[in-house]
Amino acid sequence: MAVLNELFPRNRTALGPGAVHVPDWLAPEAQLRLLQACREWAGPPAGLRLVRTPGGGVMTARQVCLGWHWYPYGYARTVVDGDGAPVKPMPPWLAELGGRAAEAAGHDVDDPYDIALVNFYDADARMGMHRDSDEKSDAAVVSLSLGDTGVFRFGNTRTRAKPYTDVELRSGDLVVFGGASRLAYHGVPRVLPGTAPPELGLTGRLNITLRVSGFSEHGRG
Numbered sequence: 001m002a003v004l005n006e007l008f009p010r011n012r013t014a015l016g017p018g019a020v021h022v023p024d025w026l027a028p029e030a031q032l033r034l035l036q037a038c039r040e041w042a043g044p045p046a047g048l049r050l051v052r053t054p055g056g057g058v059m060t061a062r063q064v065c066l067g068w069h070w071y072p073y074g075y076a077r078t079v080v081d082g083d084g085a086p087v088k089p090m091p092p093w094l095a096e097l098g099g100r101a102a103e104a105a106g107h108d109v110d111d112p113y114d115i116a117l118v119n120f121y122d123a124d125a126r127m128g129m130h131r132d133s134d135e136k137s138d139a140a141v142v143s144l145s146l147g148d149t150g151v152f153r154f155g156n157t158r159t160r161a162k163p164y165t166d167v168e169l170r171s172g173d174l175v176v177f178g179g180a181s182r183l184a185y186h187g188v189p190r191v192l193p194g195t196a197p198p199e200l201g202l203t204g205r206l207n208i209t210l211r212v213s214g215f216s217e218h219g220r221g
């Protein structure tokens with residue numbers, strides 16, 4: 001729908017080598033199903049939590065993980081920085097969605113997507129420039145957005161500073177970054193409140209990143 005109303009159509013755009021933004025990749029029904037699943041994952045045990053960084057800060061986006069639990073800065077099988085419960089499993093349908101998204105963006109998929117990080121942003125939440133560097137695999141990271149539009153800043157592999165590109169990620173948009181951009185700095189400087197599709201029924205923004213751990217079944221080695 002959004003596409004028809006757009007003065008300038010939103011095209012698939014390269015954000016860097018191996019990095020692409022694909023607008024409207026998830027159909028509205030698929031967005032609703034993913035949102036419903038996120039609501040279930042958000043509940044305890046091992047539900048949505050505040051993330052504290054070693055420096056004493058608190059991330060403004062709240063997070064829940066599937067498959068492997070991410071904490072600053074590593075992965076565990078239990079919520080080591082929260083209620084201690086086992087991390088919820090990565091559902092096969094979500095692993096499969098990750099593989100399809102990576103392929104749609106032109107990346108080969110060798111190993112199953114076995115991690116999901118679900119970030120919830122309220123109107124004031126942001127995410128500073130960082131690299132997704134705690135995985136052992138160099139498989140492309142898949143990012144899906146739901147609800148309010150977020151400004152996504154995609155930079156370079158050397159520094160948090162410029163050059164970077166800002167792109168608006170709307171509900172249903174896909175970003176995939178792999179290859180030479182796998183370790184590029186990126187962040188979310190702001191969320192645009194009230195921009196979610198009304199039919200979704202979500203106040204705020206959800207971002208789901210799907211990743212390949214490269215860890216063995218029993219440990220991170």
Ligand SMILES: O=C(O)CCC(=O)C(=O)O
Pocket residue numbers: 117119127132143150152169186187188207209
């Ligand atoms: O919210 C986003 O679009 C990005 C999230 C992100 O960079 C992360 O979870 O590592």
Ligand SMILES: [Fe+2]
Pocket residue numbers: 130131132186
């Ligand atoms: Fe990230």
